[in-house]
Amino acid sequence: MTLDIKICGLKTPEAVAAALDGGASHVGFIFFEKSPRHVSAQTAGVLRQAARGRAQAVAVSVDADDAALDAIVEAMAPDMLQLHGGESPGRVEAVKARYGLPVMKAFAIREAADLAEIAPYRGVADRFLFDAKPPRGAELPGGNGIAFDWRVLAELDADVDYMLSGGLNAGNIGAALGVVSPRGIDISSGVECAPGEKNPDLIRDFFRAVRSAHANDAALT
Ligand SMILES: O=C(O)c1ccccc1N[C@@H]1O[C@H](COP(=O)(O)O)[C@@H](O)[C@H]1O
Secondary structure (H helix, E strand, O other), rough: OOOOOEEOOOOHHHHHHHHHOOOOOEEEEOOOOOOOOOOOOOHHHHHHHHHHHEEEEEEOOOOOOOHHHHHHHHHHHHOOOOOOOOOOOHHHHHHHHHHOOOOOEEEEEOHHHHHHHHHHHHOOOOOOOOEOOOOOOOOOOOOOOOOHHHHHHHHHHOOOOOOOOOOOOOOOHHHHHOOOOOOEEOOOOOEEOOOEOOOOOHHHHHHHHHHHHHOOOOOOO
């Protein structure tokens, strides 16, 4: 089975190149001003060019209104929208209809009971992303480098299409993939040498670790 790999929070051509050369299926750009990974729609529009024909470009926003999303979609032309806030099922539906783009809806997970939240989004969101709950008082809803107990995902129906996220890195991805079988994985701070500063060597290390965990999977994309 193929495993999608999303490298998120890219800000430089070097980081985008490392992600694409490693074999990323998705590259993510953050539109959230409090984040050290925030980029303007114009910058993302330039950076995402390198991904054309190689990977899906994902725009990550948090409770963004139509005006903000209009600007992102126009300048960046993303292939997918990641909604990482408290967007309702109705809002997800409206966003999909307005832009004609697939939506990945993020959820913060700490325990199995948190998975109940996805029920009204089934058949609405194209894909789910499971991230750890941010610590109390955290400024960021994601990108905190915190993992959750992956075993809680055992409660999910096998047909749920999701990306695993939250505190992944080269050191723990093998263990994570030994516990769960997501269709994709998503990493941001685990390939940084400082908040918001992607390190191409760490990106390469991550792909090596994924490939070694997936040694029998010839079709890794
Ligand atoms: O990375 C950010 O700064 C960010 C800001 C706002 C919403 C989402 C954000 N990142 C997402 O967080 C997860 C996991 O990140 P990490 O690997 O634990 O650092 C990932 O889905 C990013 O898309």
